[in-house]
Amino acid sequence: MRFLHPFSILIVVAAPLIVVGGDNVTGITQPNRDGQPGPPGLMVVSDFEGASVADVSIDQVARSISFMPGGNPERGWPCWWSFRIDGMNPGETVTLKLRGSTATVGKQKPLAASWATPKQATWSTDGKAWLHTGDGHRQDEWMVYMLQPDTTSIFVAWGPPYTPTTAAKFMQAIGEASPHAEARELCRSREGRSVPMLHVSEGDRATQHRFGVWVQARQHAWESGSSWVAQGFAEWLVGNDPDAVWLRRHAEISVVPVMDVDNAATGNGGKNALPHDHNRDWSSNPHWNEVQAAQRMVSELIDAGRMDVFLDLHNPAPGDPSFFYILPQEMLKEPMISLRNRFIDLAYGRISKIKPLIPMSNKPKVTGAGYHPLWRQISSNWVCMNGNPHTVSLCLETIWNYKNSTTDGYRAVGANLAAAVREYLAERPVRE
Numbered sequence: 001m002r003f004l005h006p007f008s009i010l011i012v013v014a015a016p017l018i019v020v021g022g023d024n025v026t027g028i029t030q031p032n033r034d035g036q037p038g039p040p041g042l043m044v045v046s047d048f049e050g051a052s053v054a055d056v057s058i059d060q061v062a063r064s065i066s067f068m069p070g071g072n073p074e075r076g077w078p079c080w081w082s083f084r085i086d087g088m089n090p091g092e093t094v095t096l097k098l099r100g101s102t103a104t105v106g107k108q109k110p111l112a113a114s115w116a117t118p119k120q121a122t123w124s125t126d127g128k129a130w131l132h133t134g135d136g137h138r139q140d141e142w143m144v145y146m147l148q149p150d151t152t153s154i155f156v157a158w159g160p161p162y163t164p165t166t167a168a169k170f171m172q173a174i175g176e177a178s179p180h181a182e183a184r185e186l187c188r189s190r191e192g193r194s195v196p197m198l199h200v201s202e203g204d205r206a207t208q209h210r211f212g213v214w215v216q217a218r219q220h221a222w223e224s225g226s227s228w229v230a231q232g233f234a235e236w237l238v239g240n241d242p243d244a245v246w247l248r249r250h251a252e253i254s255v256v257p258v259m260d261v262d263n264a265a266t267g268n269g270g271k272n273a274l275p276h277d278h279n280r281d282w283s284s285n286p287h288w289n290e291v292q293a294a295q296r297m298v299s300e301l302i303d304a305g306r307m308d309v310f311l312d313l314h315n316p317a318p319g320d321p322s323f324f325y326i327l328p329q330e331m332l333k334e335p336m337i338s339l340r341n342r343f344i345d346l347a348y349g350r351i352s353k354i355k356p357l358i359p360m361s362n363k364p365k366v367t368g369a370g371y372h373p374l375w376r377q378i379s380s381n382w383v384c385m386n387g388n389p390h391t392v393s394l395c396l397e398t399i400w401n402y403k404n405s406t407t408d409g410y411r412a413v414g415a416n417l418a419a420a421v422r423e424y425l426a427e428r429p430v431r432e
Helices: 164-177 225-237 244-251 263-268 289-303 336-351 379-386 406-425
Strands: 011-012 042-044 056-058 062-070 082-086 096-097 123-126 137-138 140-149 154-156 181-188 194-200 211-217 251-256 307-314 324-325 390-398
Touching: 042 056, 164 181, 164 194, 164 225, 164 263, 181 289, 194 225, 194 244, 194 289, 211 289, 211 406, 225 244, 225 251, 225 307, 225 406, 244 251, 244 406, 251 289, 289 307, 289 379, 307 379, 307 406, 324 336, 336 390, 336 406, 379 390, 390 406
Parallel strands: 062 096, 211 251, 211 307, 307 390
Antiparallel strands: 011 056, 042 082, 056 062, 082 154, 096 140, 123 154, 137 140, 181 194, 194 251, 324 390
């Protein structure tokens, strides 16, 4: 790890240092102007998985850190940020000043700052338990957050991080704790990383008599909340609730909590990555290894007539509540339309009643021809258009820019989504 030793109070770092996950920028104070020892030097560190930060300035007197999101814009929208602050005095107030990234691809305009500036940022003392800051406030081009932790070092981020390592450890822990769950590897990414997945089923019911359920998250790497929704789904699924037991005994369920593992690991945004992102890669010749593998397994379920429920998990735009994306009704035939609508009603009935509140709309949005030039290659659309007549294929966008968009809130969404899957499938004819 390299350290920059400043000779002035303000440290400005213009060039990145080479580390895993982004720039590694640090600053250490010298004695104060009276020659007496000054406070510990604040340091910004981003040499760990999922870290991302750029254009860092540290004012050691004001105890403030100015920055913007890091990430290569060719690898997705530069809205994700995550780093560690060292050198704090326990109980002191440290100010974070965040502005939107100025990075662009070609002649594109910079991404709107609202994607990078949540109303409340996220922080942790151990990188495991994540809390919200107080509400940020606007100050010209900056979003300003105040922190006063009783520690010398904290992690801060756009939202609660969920790295490929987090996914692997969770899958392994569930696989070891539950006799009905098996930690597997979906594939290896283009950069050679493992893509963890969980396979769940219980009892001796033959595979051909089981419902097929596929759940995946993080086709856009910055949308970390969706991985926590996937974890909540898996936690409920292997629990002792009688409904969870029923689902395990009547279905075969696969859960992939991080699809875009390379960008999630390196702190890049993922969305709109070149040549296109994972969620617009569901074509006859996918570019990304994860999509190739997932599409192959989903196709096997379709060929067997068992692609019953496909769920692709995301986080939406800054001002949106939770909601489902659907294909235009005129593109579908019965019974797919009525089955889809029934599932949406069941899921909305559960998620909208979560306490503390997770705001959700009961009006889905449409991802048809006017949505994006590659709309046919969006995963949930592709599964609808290539699936069985009874297939329910949906994208769930879970609100992120809200006070209850926490790890607990996200996991509650996942648990209620899983319960809705059980409720829906219990209404369907059992495969004998």
